[in-house]
Amino acid sequence: xxxxxxxxxxxxxxxxxxYNHAYRMLGSRENxxxxxxxxxLKIHKGLINFRGDAQISTWIWRITTNVCLTRLANKTKNTFxxxxxxxxxxxxxxxxxxxxxxxxxREDHEELARSINKLSPKEAAAITLFYLEDMNYTEIxxxxxxxxxxxxxxxxxxxxxxxxxxLKSEGIKL
Amino acid sequence: MTCENFQQxxxxxxxxxxxxxxxxxxxxxxxxxxxxxxxxxSILSLHEQLSLIxxxxxxxxLMNQLLSIETTVNEIPALLSWKYDVKRxxxxxxxxxxxxxxxxxxxxxxxxxxxxxxxxxxxxxxxxILKPMFFSRY
Numbered sequence: 001x002x003x004x005x006x007x008x009x010x011x012x013x014x015x016x017x018x019y020n021h022a023y024r025m026l027g028s029r030e031n032x033x034x035x036x037x038x039x040x041l042k043i044h045k046g047l048i049n050f051r052g053d054a055q056i057s058t059w060i061w062r063i064t065t066n067v068c069l070t071r072l073a074n075k076t077k078n079t080f081x082x083x084x085x086x087x088x089x090x091x092x093x094x095x096x097x098x099x100x101x102x103x104x105x106r107e108d109h110e111e112l113a114r115s116i117n118k119l120s121p122k123e124a125a126a127i128t129l130f131y132l133e134d135m136n137y138t139e140i141x142x143x144x145x146x147x148x149x150x151x152x153x154x155x156x157x158x159x160x161x162x163x164x165x166x167l168k169s170e171g172i173k174l
Numbered sequence: 175m176t177c178e179n180f181q182q183x184x185x186x187x188x189x190x191x192x193x194x195x196x197x198x199x200x201x202x203x204x205x206x207x208x209x210x211x212x213x214x215x216s217i218l219s220l221h222e223q224l225s226l227i228x229x230x231x232x233x234x235x236l237m238n239q240l241l242s243i244e245t246t247v248n249e250i251p252a253l254l255s256w257k258y259d260v261k262r263x264x265x266x267x268x269x270x271x272x273x274x275x276x277x278x279x280x281x282x283x284x285x286x287x288x289x290x291x292x293x294x295x296x297x298x299x300x301x302x303i304l305k306p307m308f309f310s311r312y
Contacts, residue, residue, distance in 0.1 A: 007243070007244045008241060008244060011237075011240045011241055011243075015232055015236075015237055015240050016229065016231060016232060019230065019231070019232035019236065020229045020230045020231075023230040024227070024230065029230075032230070032232075033232070033233075033236050036232065036236060036240065037236075037239060037240065037243075040240045040243055041243060044243050044244060109223060109226055109227045109228060110227075110228070112223055112224065112227065113227045113228075127224065130189070131224040131225055131227065132227060132229070137189070152185070152186060152189060155185070155189060156182065156185040159185065159188075159217060159220060159221070159224075162220060162224075163216055163217060163220050166220070167216075
């Protein structure tokens with residue numbers, strides 16, 4: 001095991017990013033903490049056999065995404081935080097008259113982030129990797145193990161759903 | 175250009191980071207379509223807002239737990255190894271001790287001890303020779 005692959009170095013370098021990714025995908029701190037622990041246990045277990053065929057960061061992101069996807073598949077939507085209500089039917093008349101201004105007025109990024117876990121697991125993963133981790137199509141395609149063309153489609157669909165969710169929460173018809 | 179094409183192209187440009195300067199064909203469509211104008215503004219804004227989402231930070235407790243994974247996981251085999259070695263030593267030494275004692279004790283007790291020696295021998299064979307052949311150490 002080289003110093004680059006030293007477990008404590010990996011924890012220090014990736015823990016915050018892995019947790020952030022899990023939190024944005026899973027939508028609650030408790031789930032994100034459990035997922036982060038799972039991820040690092042898998043990393044610790046697999047590190048000795050890591051052959052370096054892929055970059056270590058790609059390998060870590062693949063583990064992270066798979067852990068989150070498995071958790072999302074295993075848990076029902078009811079386990080997500082109950083305090084989050086995606087549809088607030090109260091609409092402002094001025095906003096209704098000018099839907100394209102909605103996003104410009106919106107300052108609550110946290111609420112937008114919480115909307116991410118309303119997407120399908122693959123869309124949530126792609127949106128999180130693209131926007132929060134600044135990854136490109138190639139990297140996302142490697143991590144999600146889907147063709148490059150599908151990355152564009154998944155991102156497009158994810159954005160469309162987020163846009164629809166937010167407009168709906170503001171009581172605006174598309 | 176249809177609205178659907180415009181929206182697809184716009185999303186691709188958005189991903190490439192060049193959605194602010196549109197090609198002529200898209201610009202022409204935009205000048206005649208109010209729906210796509212609204213769509214462009216909202217999707218650009220969403221794109222910008224998504225890039226501004228703040229990072230969620232893990233608690234110190236979680237960081238400590240993660241850093242302790244290595245110590246905890248490494249300690250378990252070491253502990254098992256130590257216990258395993260003591261067990262082997264006891265099994266190996268017990269027949270010698272029992273044979274030694276049987277020479278100095280009455281017949282009945284001596285017979286029981288001999289049975290004990292046989293049992294210990296069997297346990298020794300099962301745990302140290304046969305078991306590792308079929309099961310891993312941990």
